[in-house]
Amino acid sequence: MTASSEHIVHEIEPVFDRHSRVLILGTMPSPKSREEGFFYGHPRNRFWTVLASLFHEPVPATNQRKRDLLLRHGIALWDVLASCDIEGASDASIKNAKPNDLTRITSAAPIEAVFCTGAKSAELYRRYCESQTGIPAVQLPSTSPANAAMDTETLTAAYQVILDHLEAPRHVALHVPEVVALEQAIAADGTSLAELMDRAGGFLAFYTHTLHPEGRIAVLCGTGNNGGDGWVAAGWLAEAGHDVVLITPRSADELRAEPAKSAAQKLMQALPESCRILIAPEADAVAAELKAADVIIDAILGTGFSGDSVKEPFARWIEEACACRESGTAVIAADCPSGYSAETGKAASPCIKADETVTMITSKVGLERPWAFTYCGNVTVAPIAYTRPYLDETQPDEPEEQPADAPAPGKPDEQFRRPENEDDDGYDPYSDRPATPEPLFQQDPWN
Numbered sequence: 132m133t134a135s136s137e138h139i140v141h142e143i144e145p146v147f148d149r150h151s152r153v154l155i156l157g158t159m160p161s162p163k164s165r166e167e168g169f170f171y172g173h174p175r176n177r178f179w180t181v182l183a184s185l186f187h188e189p190v191p192a193t194n195q196r197k198r199d200l201l202l203r204h205g206i207a208l209w210d211v212l213a214s215c216d217i218e219g220a221s222d223a224s225i226k227n228a229k230p231n232d233l234t235r236i237t238s239a240a241p242i243e244a245v246f247c248t249g250a251k252s253a254e255l256y257r258r259y260c261e262s263q264t265g266i267p268a269v270q271l272p273s274t275s276p277a278n279a280a281m282d283t284e285t286l287t288a289a290y291q292v293i294l295d296h297l298e299a300p301r302h303v304a305l306h307v308p309e310v311v312a313l314e315q316a317i318a319a320d321g322t323s324l325a326e327l328m329d330r331a332g333g334f335l336a337f338y339t340h341t342l343h344p345e346g347r348i349a350v351l352c353g354t355g356n357n358g359g360d361g362w363v364a365a366g367w368l369a370e371a372g373h374d375v376v377l378i379t380p381r382s383a384d385e386l387r388a389e390p391a392k393s394a395a396q397k398l399m400q401a402l403p404e405s406c407r408i409l410i411a412p413e414a415d416a417v418a419a420e421l422k423a424a425d426v427i428i429d430a431i432l433g434t435g436f437s438g439d440s441v442k443e444p445f446a447r448w449i450e451e452a453c454a455c456r457e458s459g460t461a462v463i464a465a466d467c468p469s470g471y472s473a474e475t476g477k478a479a480s481p482c483i484k485a486d487e488t489v490t491m492i493t494s495k496v497g498l499e500r501p502w503a504f505t506y507c508g509n510v511t512v513a514p515i516a517y518t519r520p521y522l523d524e525t526q527p528d529e530p531e532e533q534p535a536d537a538p539a540p541g542k543p544d545e546q547f548r549r550p551e552n553e554d555d556d557g558y559d560p561y562s563d564r565p566a567t568p569e570p571l572f573q574q575d576p577w578n
């Protein structure tokens with residue numbers, strides 16, 4: 132051991148489970164990663180930026196979110212070495228290397244490909260581990276600041292190869308009480324409801340910003356936890372450079388639902404300059420703000436809504452948002468369009484018609500109804516938690532094909548309200564919505 136090198140023992144547990152298909156290996160955690168207690172912890176290391184970019188997700192900000200991202204996508208993560216002598220984070224200085232026992236992962240998970248994040252880990256893997264696992268490694272470029280000459284776009288392109296070995300995410304549609312039970316189970320296992328809401332608002336903002344990188348955003352917030360998603364998203368979008376106005380019937384302190392109240396209070400404590408909060412504004416002021424917006428986020432009502440009609444002031448807000456959408460403003464719904472039942476798929480009066488719906492954690496049965504597109508637009512599941520361990524063996528892989536209470540042909544459900552100018556397929560030929568895609572209608576329902 133040289134004077135400036137130290138003996139390091141790897142103390143970060145590997146990430147994997149029985150669904151991991153790809154194993155990514157570095158050499159040894161850097162001093163910063165050891166301090167953070169997780170892999171690739173240096174703020175200038177681009178590993179997490181590259182992975183987030185591969186999966187079109189926000190960059191995970193905490194160790195728990197990083198772990199979650201890996202498991203959701205079937206990626207196992209560890210390092211080649213169990214211990215070595217090393218100078219700082221310099222792979223070139225490594226001496227007295229002892230490898231990790233990678234069969235701990237390969238015997239428990241169907242690993243079909245191994246990737247090494249840099250030349251040194253690939254070299255050490257070939258020397259010590261390949262005979263153990265029987266899987267040759269693919270060498271990827273290092274994401275470390277030492278490889279700054281390679282830009283992040285090129286790095287991401289190189290890492291695309293990982294995707295060939297991963298499964299597409301499964302979309303399970305749950306009933307609303309099942310979604311609530313799922314969130315409670317995840318919270319009981321250590322990912323709090325506040326954390327889930329923070330992730331929900333983050334994904335909502337990320338997808339909004341991806342679709343509309345510039346422009347003014349109006350966030351309509353209800354008083355329940357759907358509103359909480361809106362409060363989180365508003366802060367995120369203001370930080371990302373948007374002019375944001377958040378419209379709420381109650382101040383943060385007057386909200387009662389948790390974790391929405393805490394999320395709103397957190398935003399108020401560090402309110403970005405470009406985020407204005409309007410509390411119980413007059414209807415005319417709401418209309419003016421919505422008209423001035425390029426994008427409206429609907430975080431008024433989510434899975435907690437039921438009934439045939441929406442109470443004021445939300446009914447008026449919804450009507451104004453729909454009118455703005457007719458004039459070209461984009462509408463993005465948080466979890467489900469306000470006034471639309473995520474359980475039955477029934478639209479109340481009035482009901483938001485969204486271009487996009489960012490639904491949290493998993494799809495819901497109401498969003499899978501054949502007519503859902505009319506109200507929800509494109510539905511994207513925001514994967515705010517790793518749900519597979521909770522859903523395996525208890526849930527079907529596919530949503531039911533023919534919902535039992537779908538209106539029978541020729542016998543329209545009297546309670547199912549739809550605007551006059553919609554045709555029989557639930558498509559409004561006079562709206563500004565593009566005619567395609569309508570994937571649900573491409574299937575032959577009689578097959």
Ligand SMILES: NC(=O)C1=CN([C@@H]2O[C@H](COP(=O)(O)OP(=O)(O)OC[C@H]3O[C@@H](n4cnc5c(N)ncnc54)[C@H](OP(=O)(O)O)[C@@H]3O)[C@@H](O)[C@H]2O)[C@@H](O)CC1
Pocket residue numbers: 314324325327328329331332353354355356357358359360388389390431432433434435436437438440441442443445465466467491
């Ligand atoms: N749980 C979590 O941790 C997470 C939850 N998440 C999010 O929470 C959402 C579910 O939140 P939730 O259960 O609070 O219900 P929510 O959809 O906000 O509605 C309740 C509000 O609606 C109101 N209201 C009801 N009927 C009405 C009517 N007819 N007309 C008018 N208003 C009516 C009712 O008002 P009240 O009648 O009580 O005055 C109450 O204020 C879910 O969709 C997801 O977005 C995610 O962030 C993940 C983490």
Ligand SMILES: [K+]
Pocket residue numbers: 357429430431432433464465466467468469
């Ligand atoms: K909503």
